[in-house]
Amino acid sequence: MPTFIIRRLLQSLLVMLVVSLIAFALFRFVGDPVHQMVGLETGIEERARIRWELGLNDPVIVQFARFAWNALHLSFGNSYQFKKPVIELITERFPATIELSVVSALLAITLGIPMGVYAAIHRSSWLSALFLILSLVGVSLPIFVLGILLILVFSVTLGWLPSFGRGDVVDLGYWATGLLTTSGLKAIVLPATTLALFQMALIVRLVRAEMSEILRSDYIKFARARGLRPATVYFGHALRNALLPVITITGLQFGSIIAFAIVTETVFQWPGMGLLFLKAVQNADIPIMSAYLLLVSLIFVSINFAVDMLYAAVDPRIRIDVRTG
Amino acid sequence: MSGQDDSLALPDGSRQIVLQSEPQLLGRELIYSFCHSGITIVSAIAVVSLILAAVLAPWIAPHDPFDLRQLNLLDSHAPPAWLKGGDARFLLGTDDQGRDILSAILYGLRLSLTIGALAAALAAFVGVILGLIAGYSRGKLDSFIMRVADVQLTFPAILIALLIDGTVRAINTEFIGEQRALWVLVLAISLSYWVQYARVVRVATIVEAQKDYVLAARLIGIRPPVILFTHVLPNVIGPAMVILTINLAFAIILEATLSFLGVGLPPTQPSLGTLIRVGNNFLFSGEWWMAVFPSIVLAALVVAVNVIGDWLRDALNPKLR
Numbered sequence: 074m075p076t077f078i079i080r081r082l083l084q085s086l087l088v089m090l091v092v093s094l095i096a097f098a099l100f101r102f103v104g105d106p107v108h109q110m111v112g113l114e115t116g117i118e119e120r121a122r123i124r125w126e127l128g129l130n131d132p133v134i135v136q137f138a139r140f141a142w143n144a145l146h147l148s149f150g151n152s153y154q155f156k157k158p159v160i161e162l163i164t165e166r167f168p169a170t171i172e173l174s175v176v177s178a179l180l181a182i183t184l185g186i187p188m189g190v191y192a193a194i195h196r197s198s199w200l201s202a203l204f205l206i207l208s209l210v211g212v213s214l215p216i217f218v219l220g221i222l223l224i225l226v227f228s229v230t231l232g233w234l235p236s237f238g239r240g241d242v243v244d245l246g247y248w249a250t251g252l253l254t255t256s257g258l259k260a261i262v263l264p265a266t267t268l269a270l271f272q273m274a275l276i277v278r279l280v281r282a283e284m285s286e287i288l289r290s291d292y293i294k295f296a297r298a299r300g301l302r303p304a305t306v307y308f309g310h311a312l313r314n315a316l317l318p319v320i321t322i323t324g325l326q327f328g329s330i331i332a333f334a335i336v337t338e339t340v341f342q343w344p345g346m347g348l349l350f351l352k353a354v355q356n357a358d359i360p361i362m363s364a365y366l367l368l369v370s371l372i373f374v375s376i377n378f379a380v381d382m383l384y385a386a387v388d389p390r391i392r393i394d395v396r397t398g
Numbered sequence: 399m400s401g402q403d404d405s406l407a408l409p410d411g412s413r414q415i416v417l418q419s420e421p422q423l424l425g426r427e428l429i430y431s432f433c434h435s436g437i438t439i440v441s442a443i444a445v446v447s448l449i450l451a452a453v454l455a456p457w458i459a460p461h462d463p464f465d466l467r468q469l470n471l472l473d474s475h476a477p478p479a480w481l482k483g484g485d486a487r488f489l490l491g492t493d494d495q496g497r498d499i500l501s502a503i504l505y506g507l508r509l510s511l512t513i514g515a516l517a518a519a520l521a522a523f524v525g526v527i528l529g530l531i532a533g534y535s536r537g538k539l540d541s542f543i544m545r546v547a548d549v550q551l552t553f554p555a556i557l558i559a560l561l562i563d564g565t566v567r568a569i570n571t572e573f574i575g576e577q578r579a580l581w582v583l584v585l586a587i588s589l590s591y592w593v594q595y596a597r598v599v600r601v602a603t604i605v606e607a608q609k610d611y612v613l614a615a616r617l618i619g620i621r622p623p624v625i626l627f628t629h630v631l632p633n634v635i636g637p638a639m640v641i642l643t644i645n646l647a648f649a650i651i652l653e654a655t656l657s658f659l660g661v662g663l664p665p666t667q668p669s670l671g672t673l674i675r676v677g678n679n680f681l682f683s684g685e686w687w688m689a690v691f692p693s694i695v696l697a698a699l700v701v702a703v704n705v706i707g708d709w710l711r712d713a714l715n716p717k718l719r
Binding site for chain 1: 545549554556557560561563565654655658659661671678681686690693701705
């Protein structure tokens with residue numbers, strides 16, 4: 074087990090190193106950082122001075138070391154568009170994205186697993202067919218189309234729920250939450266549903282596929298033959314084994330929830346990191362892009378690491394790590 | 399990403415088993431299962447008609463949405479023909495510039511399908527070649543390719559596509575031309591999806607490379623590229639084809655998403671995603687048709703492609719047979 078942990082840890086560090094190299098390359102070589110910082114009337118000498126001050130004449134390896142050191146201290150320079158430190162912009166928006174993502178993930182899990190289990194057990198009932206159609210639509214419908222349709226029905230036509238923004242937020246020091254006010258809760262319903270549907274559809278399909286495969290296996294047949302009650306067979310034996318891959322995939326999918334939040338945040342004008350990143354992409358605001366890339370990668374890599382550890386703790390076969398590649 | 403066996407985890411969580419079966423038998427079984435799945439037949443008809451509509455757009459579209467002479471601002475904001483204030487010339491209504499929505503959808507469908515197909519094909523091309531090389535060479539090259547794949551797999555495709563797009567934008571600070579926007583999209587989407595092909599093909603290649611015919615070919619001195627492309631490739635291409643179907647749907651969604659986010663095709667050359675983006679601006683003024691009709695076409699296309707992909711995967715999965 075310790076070898077396994079160390080190996081995974083090294084792999085994670087390698088990924089972060091690669092990502093920081095990419096982020097650095099973006100930061101340093103895409104566009105001219107000096108050009109972006111100064112006005113049109115700045116003279117050549119002034120530019121040269123800034124260039125020297127920023128250390129852009131140092132060897133690349135020194136520059137990368139400095140970039141990494143700054144990144145470790147959460148210093149990513151100033152945004153080209155807002156002329157403000159990137160880290161300020163991101164910390165302002167971080168809670169909004171995390172709240173949206175967590176609420177969506179919880180929604181997807183609490184709805185998806187029971188639906189998948191039901192669809193696997195009652196294969197031919199009409200409710201299972203409905204769940205499967207819902208999951209097919211969920212996988213197929215682009216996230217922004219769903220968002221637009223929800224806005225059209227619940228905001229424009231019925232006028233029940235707000236279509237943009239976060240509502241009122243309560244400031245808890247470092248964290249501004251929208252989950253403690255009525256308007257905040259109302260505001261999160263539509264974006265969270267939009268973001269959750271795709272993940273929910275994945276979970277339904279996955280749980281159903283795993284459960285159906287397991288329900289055909291010998292040990293389930295024997296458990297039934299032993300006269301165990303159906304509930305014990307389904308939930309005590311089958312679901313337990315079916316949940317293993319579900320844990321992995323759901324964990325890994327949390328990363329894509331954060332990524333898909335970019336789309337949801339755009340549709341609902343949700344003031345999160347995703348919206349900030351998209352504006353950065355549209356305006357070639359490299360400091361924000363590279364900071365977002367680093368931050369999001371850190372989240373992804375940590376989740377992957379945690380999921381692998383969890384998986385290894387549950388399934389002893391993994392610890393030996395038979396990678397035939 | 400350790401702890402994974404040699405089956406491939408598809409993005410929808412199901413696993414693709416490397417297939418081995420008699421080709422002829424497989425063909426007959428495929429036709430049989432196709433004829434016995436009503437929803438698949440319906441989807442196939444839907445996909446074929448949508449492709450036909452896209453190909454024939456210049457001939458069947460009632461208007462040419464790109465011909466500025468035909469546009470008239472007096473025609474703008476017209477609701478669908480069956481509603482009050484509708485115009486019989488514009489079946490699904492018009493947008494803010496007086497463009498016929500139906501015609502715009504037909505042309506948009508053409509662009510969406512083209513980009514989706516090009517991107518899926520390019521991703522398959524890159525992925526299959528890298529998978530073949532990795533699986534056949536093993537050793538350092540293999541580990542390098544697969545490590546890159548592992549790193550990339552950590553990141554959702556949309557993020558990679560956005561980054562590539564943003565980088566190209568930063569390098570080309572001047573206006574990105576319409577033609578170039580299309581190729582940037584194709585590149586961004588295909589580079590986001592090659593990993594799955596590489597993983598599947600690599601595993602299949604490792605299996606094939608240990609078989610007698612490959613050993614025999616090596617023994618009589620046939621060069622590795624010839625062995626790979628004329629002997630191994632036909633035997634490992636099957637699973638890649640299944641992924642291609644499923645990825646086509648993903649590529650279409652990704653293109654639409656990027657265009658919706660405003661980093662894809664410009665409004666002068668709208669794909670379905672761009673049309674929805676433009677229509678979205680008029681949602682609150684009650685002019686729902688501009689966003690809703692392109693959305694329906696996009697959703698129908700992706701659902702149908704997905705149904706076919708699902709069917710193909712189930713039909714080829716030995717565990718479910």
